[in-house]
Amino acid sequence: MADFIIRGRALKFGDNINTDLISPARYMELSYKEIAAHAMEGADLDFVKKLRPGDIIVAGRNFGSGSSRETAPIALKYAGVGAVIADFFARIFYRNAINIGLPVFESSAASLINEGDELEVDALTGVIRNITQKSEYRALALPQHIIELIKAGGLIGYLESKFRRDQYASSNDTF
Amino acid sequence: MxxxxxxxxxxxxxxxxxxxxxxxxxxxxxxxxxxxxxxxxxxxxxxxxxxxxxxxxxxxxxxxxxxxxxxxxxxxxxxxxxxxxxxxxxxxxxxxxxxxxxxxxxxxxxxxxxxxxxxxxxxxxxxxxxxxxxxxxxxxxxxxxxxxxxxxxxxxxxxxxxxxxxxxxxxxxxxxxxxxxxxxxxxxxxxxxxxxxxxxxxxxxxxxxxxxxxxxxxxxxxxxxxxxxxxxxxxxxxxxxxxxxxxxxxxxxxxxxxxxxxxNASELVPQIACPHEVDNVKSVEEVSGLSLDQAYLGSCTGGRLNDLAVAANILKNRKVAFNCRLLVSPASHDIWLKAAQTGILQTLAEAGAVILAPTCGACLGVHSGVIASGERCISSTNRNFTGRMGSREAEVYLASPATVAASALEGRIADPRQYM
CATH class of the missing domain: 3.30.499.10 (Aconitase, domain 3)
Structure with a gap:
């Protein structure tokens, strides 16, 4: 299985970044692109301006609490966020992020990372390398099938390739 | 097992x-x-x-x-x-x-x-x-x-x-x-x-x-x-x-x-969740007196017939404070009708409430009663996150329908027990 390494700069947030802050309801009637233009607005008005593609959000406890809105991970993904590292995530956000192909990592080392640190996350081993601070931390590694799912762009892409494989397999059976 | x-x-x-x-x-x-x-x-x-x-x-x-x-x-x-x-x-x-x-x-x-x-x-x-x-x-x-x-x-x-x-x-x-x-x-x-x-x-x-x-x-x-x-x-x-x-x-x-x-249920006094987290809970007494711009009674949390009836009992023959608007959104068409048939809506309207459609609207800040920057709202809904009901510079306090009604009367956060 090929490596899955995510590199990016840390953008720091505190505890309890809820989905109303990540994706305010008043923009939810708009397109994904427009929703993404307001990502994290409830927590930081300048977030999208600061963000460089691939940047990694590093937050505290209970990231993504509140609403089941899938526009929260969608906003982050479309805005260009490469991954989210947090102490721990709220349940529905965690599932939604994986399902739409946004890598999420639980790590108690989140508080050791500073704003702007260059990070490298190995999804398979769960090792976070802090290039700026020359240190390493552990995160919960993602199982292989979840990495495959994220690489396929999320659950739908994953299912699509699975359906195609199944179809191929069954057409082979007939011969 | x-x-x-x-x-x-x-x-x-x-x-x-x-x-x-x-x-x-x-x-x-x-x-x-x-x-x-x-x-x-x-x-x-x-x-x-x-x-x-x-x-x-x-x-x-x-x-x-x-x-x-x-x-x-x-x-x-x-x-x-x-x-x-x-x-x-x-x-x-x-x-x-x-x-x-x-x-x-x-x-x-x-x-x-x-x-x-x-x-x-x-x-x-x-x-x-x-x-x-x-x-x-x-x-x-x-x-x-x-x-x-x-x-x-x-x-x-x-x-x-x-x-x-x-x-x-x-x-x-x-x-x-x-x-x-x-x-x-x-x-x-x-x-x-x-x-x-x-x-x-x-x-x-x-x-x-x-x-x-x-x-x-x-x-x-x-x-x-x-x-x-x-x-x-x-x-x-x-x-x-x-x-x-x-x-x-x-x-x-x-x-x-x-x-x-x-x-022990008998020891419980009215509670309120203060901005901007639902677990930031205090007794109503601790924050009573804080002035209000809006009181909201409604939603899948606090807009059922019993909620409206409790509020109507408090507001009967009284008037909502001049500085505070009271918005009421019954939690369903059926509740709306029953509240109308039993005179609850009339009591609320006579007290100065605006009766809205049954909707999620203001609870998540998308229509029918969103709030402006600097405004403070007491609500029988379920979330008080930053920007939840409108401006990110507004405050939402979550409380029971009884506390919402008592607070609307006074135009400031108030303990409902004095009106029971």
Missing amino acids: GMTLAEKIIAQKTGRSQVEPGEIVIAKVDCAMMDDILGPRVQIADELKRLNKSIWNPSKVVVISDHYFPAATVKQAEIVAFTRKWTQEYNIENYFEGIGPCHQILAEKGFCLPNSLLVGTDSHTCTAGAFGCFGTGIGSTEMLGVLITGEIWLRVPETIKINWEGNLSNGVMAKDVILKTIGDLGHAGATYKVIEFCGSAVRSMPIDERMCLTNMAVEAGAKTGLIEADKTVYEYLQATGRANFDEPLRSDPDAIYCREINY
Whole structure:
């Protein structure tokens, strides 16, 4: 299985970044692109301006609490966020992020990372390398099938390739 | 080994006699609910087409347009129109529009059945737990999987037992019970777990009040909040025409709970969640006197008939303060009608309330009563996050319908017990 390494700069947030802050309801009637233009607005008005593609959000406890809105991970993904590292995530956000192909990592080392640190996350081993601070931390590694799912762009892409494989397999059976 | 109610429901849905917390199982879904805001329009409609799949069982699918009704913008109107057309395309007969927030409608239409598994694209789907129904919120992509397969993977959750014994004092409501509980558990205190509400105070509550408890279980991070179904549930379901359901499951006496908290209901005083977190809970007394711009009575948390009746009793022959507007959104068309027929709406309107449509609108800040920067609102809804009801420079305090009514009268946060 090929490596899955995510590199990016840390953008720091505190505890309890809820989905109303990540994706305010008043923009939810708009397109994904427009929703993404307001990502994290409830927590930081300048977030999208600061963000460089691939940047990694590093937050505290209970990231993504509140609403089941899938526009929260969608906003982050479309805005260009490469991954989210947090102490721990709220349940529905965690599932939604994986399902739409946004890598999420639980790590108690989140508080050791500073704003702007260059990070490298190995999804398979769960090792976070802090290039700026020359240190390493552990995160919960993602199982292989979840990495495959994220690489396929999320659950739908994953299912699509699975359906195609199944179809191929069954057409082979007939011969 | 004994099992909790949550474990028993999940075991039944996976066709097994025993499950244990931490196991990952694939469970059969009894009812899949989508709303307008996170329903077909997000991922589901396009991807279902692209994958060229049909819906596993349209009769088990319920679609409710509630968040964007009545629409405030053309974009909202188009989302509702899209949702309506989509249900026609897929022959979904259970489509409801403009008759109230989805969780109330699911209950009134008889979809919240004891022992069943209900998933919805809204985090407050846990409301169904008041009927001994395992209701839980899921994302839109996950819903797509349910629509195709009729199944969902679940990690069997541990259960926290919350026990409220005794009688609540006059002027203290289910909302105070749940706010106190969330304040103690913390907003992530039940993450990945189930909260089971027990005790004589819970058993003596009418359905309207029980639904307020289970509705807010997710505010402590819970997967669902459950109450064992009993005679009260049976009578409610009978009235909806859904009296034929299996014998309700119950937790075994030797079931294992990961945590138990015991409360004496008679000691509870009115509670309030202060900005900007639902677990930032204080007694109303501690913050009484803070001036208000808006009081909001409504939603799937605090807009049921009992809520409106309690508020009307406080506001009867009195007037809302000049500095504070009172907005009332009954939680369903049915509640709206009953409140009209019994004179409750007239009492509220005479006191100066504006009576709105049954809708999610202002609760999540999308229409019908959003608030401006610098404004402060007291609300019987379920979230007070920054920007939740409008401007990110506004404040939302969450309290019971009684506290909302008393506060509207005074134009400042007020303890309702003096008006009982």
